[in-house]
Amino acid sequence: MDERTRADVERAEAAIVEHYPRLVRLAYLVLPPSMGRHRRVLTAHALVQRALPRARRHRPDGGLPAQRGPAAETGYDLVRLRALRLALAYEGRPGRGLPVMPQVWGLRLFPRAGGAEELALDQALSAVPASVRATLGLWHLEGLDEEAARTVLEQAGAPAPDAAQRAAEQLDRETGAGAGAMLNSGEFDPCTVQTRPTDLLRRRQRLRAVAALVAVVAFGAAAAGVWQGVRDRPPRGETTAEQALDPARLVRTPNDQWADTSRVDFTAWPVRGRQAGDQELLGRALRVWAAPPADARITATAGTSTRPPDHPPQLLYAGLIDAVMVVVFHDGERLVRYAEPEDATPTLHFARVDDADLTTGAALVIGRGNGWMRYLLAPWISEVTTRDLLAPAAPPHGLHVAPDGVTDRILAPPMPGSGCGRWPVARFRPSSRVVANAGHADDATFLLADLNDLVPVHLRYVPPPSSGGTPAAGPHEATGAPALRSWARTACSLGSLRGAGVRSVTDWAFAEQRLPEGAGRATWVCSRADTWRGPGSVRIQFLPPAVRPTDPGRIAGRAANTAACSPYGPHVVGQVRWRAASGRWYLLAAGSREVGGVDATGGVRATGNENTLAAPAGPAAPATVTGRLRNGAPVPAFGP
Known part of the structure; x- marks a missing residue:
């Protein structure tokens, strides 16, 4: 129990009263978004109110005075630390009970809705640990520098403060410079809320049940014999909540x-x-x-x-x-x-x-162990085989399925830190009964990959545009030879998507480029990951000619919460520094089909009137690359 002197407690109480909205906003940011906004609002208020420390008992008369020590922390620093420690304790415990106060009956409370940018930030925050959200709160809400924020995180018991700060820096870069302003907006203000009623029918049923119970108890106080008969009588009806548990x-x-x-x-x-x-x-x-x-x-x-x-x-x-x-x-x-x-x-x-749908609803992970997992298959799956994405030329292996739809054990992808020597996936063939009804081609097989979630991820592929410049067809299933060759070089990047709620990942070969000095042809791939909750992230990968078919490509750019590389963001430009066999460095850039020119400015100045550009440049020479669409609109290149 953290006990303080009476003066400490009075200072802490004054700090809570003076800075209450500020403290509640910080607690609300740190609490798990999976709790739901209503529960987060109530819990944030309760935690700040519980942050008031207790006063230690008076020492007996004649006791020695307290020894001098470091300067006492301010009342605000004390309650902020206690509120932060309480909020961090909810990480990994979304089922943790709601504190005793405050309580709201019959209403749901929500902070005011923000715009698209606030929504995107909220979704990005839901994908990171509480310690990262706490870091952003200490930076942008509390105005602490990195060293001061690290000290507070350590005192609050946050795990790996250095890693949390690095992740916060990355999220800051991905969400733009306005994160501080957005965190101070109404979207993240649990003190200015909107109210909506709860389920009115369910509430009416509960009120009737409570009224009936009070009447029964009152009647039983007057006539115990009648109470026995009432107790044994079956209830007239169940509430909706009771029905859900039946x-x-x-x-x-x-x-x-x-x-x-x-x-x-x-x-x-x-x-x-x-x-x-x-x-x-x-x-x-x-x-x-x-x-x-x-x-x-x-x-x-x-x-x-x-x-x-x-x-x-x-x-x-x-x-x-x-x-x-x-x-x-x-x-x-x-x-x-x-x-x-x-x-x-x-x-x-x-x-x-x-x-x-037919593909993303085709299987779920029914069991998992050390290095293996099992699927439960949808009833419309007629055949399932396994293959290794890092062995594109190897034939698939058959997989036994029990009569109840549970597969034999399948090797799981390697965990972080254990290398990337294999990447097992499962190939599914749906029944002809649903394929014919859905209008699919005869070969409607598809690949699913386990990324440590309950539902596997659907893998797809979009081939490069033809030499005539005509657009490539829409996403294909990643089962053909070109798709498997592409995935063999990008599969290992899937590891960064573990546990992120990803629904599908599509490899789009948006451009091909002849390399300088006769070094062959390179392919530019945009790997887009779409999540079940909506937002998507992309990685631009540069695939030069490889010695082995599984040599990984280079990450040339990335972005989170973006429509890029989707039907709603079809224009993309990537850039990378590349060293030729002669030792000379080049700035390479390439754009998607509608890009008609690429320009480099800054430390490297070059212009091209096609969708690719190769210009001599030092490995560290600053450069800004911009593509030009055929209608003249600019397309900024992704950066690393």
Whole structure:
């Protein structure tokens, strides 16, 4: 218990009163976005109010005076540190109970909505740890420099303060120089909120239930004998919340519905697993979801809510997987995987899957271990094989699937720090029944890759434009030889997307370029990762001629929360410094099909009237590269 003198406590109280909005804004920023805005608002207020320390008891008369020491921290520094420490404690604990105060009945509270830039920043913040959000708050809200912020982070118990500051610097670069202004906007102000009612029907049902209970208790105080009869009488009806926790009300899709529906996604999955009828197991899983115990482990993909069920969910699976009892639910927006190891802590994993389709709804990770995982397949998958992206010429390997749709163990991609000698993926072939209905070609196979989320990632490929300059076709499945050769050189960059809630990654070969001094042809690839929550990120990769087919390309630029390399951002320009075999350095640049010229200014001055540019330049000579569309509009090049 952090106890202080009476004077310390009075100074701390004055600091809280004077700087209350500032402290609440900092706590709100640090708390996990997965809590939801209403719960974050209430929790931020509660944590700041709990930041007031206790006064230590008076020392007995005749006691020695306190020894002199370092200068006492100010009242504000004290309460800021305590509020920050309390907010950081919620990291990895989205199910942590709400503090006792304050309480709001019948209303939902939300900060005022910001614009597109504030929304993009909020989404970017949801993908980073609490220590990174705390760093940004100390920089932009508190005005601390790096050294002072690091000291506060250490005192608050934030893990790896140096790594948090590096990640914060990266996020600052990706979101632009206006992050400080946006963090001070109404989007992040939990003291200026809007109110909306909760579920009015559910509230009315609860009020009726409370009124009925009060009446029963009052009546029972007067007539204990009648109370016994009332207690034994079954309830007239369940509230919506109670219905959501009733295993008998779980939605169970018929076995063959997937073959006769226009919505081929998780809603078409039938129930599977030997324990699908185990009401005790299902009820236990629903109760843990609704009110996770203090020791439960909770994982949520970036941008995914961990709120309790508000209606009876769909049951997808219940069974034993590698000595772990597993139950999987689908509530229309999320997958929820409940795992119950023997004599161990239960775990919950949440993942957004709204707007899934034939490919992104084709499988989910039903079990995972040290270096391996298993898929549960959609009922429309007729065949699944595995292959290594780093062995593009090797044939795929067959994979056994149990009658309940669970695959044998599959090697998982290497973890960070363990090298990149392989990158296993699974190739899926859908049933001809859904392929014909969906209008796909005869060979509708597709690749999915595990990135440590509950749902695998769909891999696609867009070939380079033809020599005649005609546009390439839209995204192809990454199963053909050109696609596999491209992915062999970019696969290892997938590791940076682990746990980010990525839905699909597309390799777009947007340009080809002849290298100076007869060094062959290079390919420029934009790898775009789209997330389930909406925003996408891109990496521009430069692929020079390779000695081995798996030689990785060079990262030539990147951006987060961008429409680049999508139908809504089809124009792109990349730049890189390249050294020829002679030892001479060049500035290389290339643009997508509509780019008709490229200009370099600054320390390197060059102009080209095509979509590529190669100019002699030192390895560190400053240069600004800009592409020109055929209509004259400029396209700034991505930087590293």
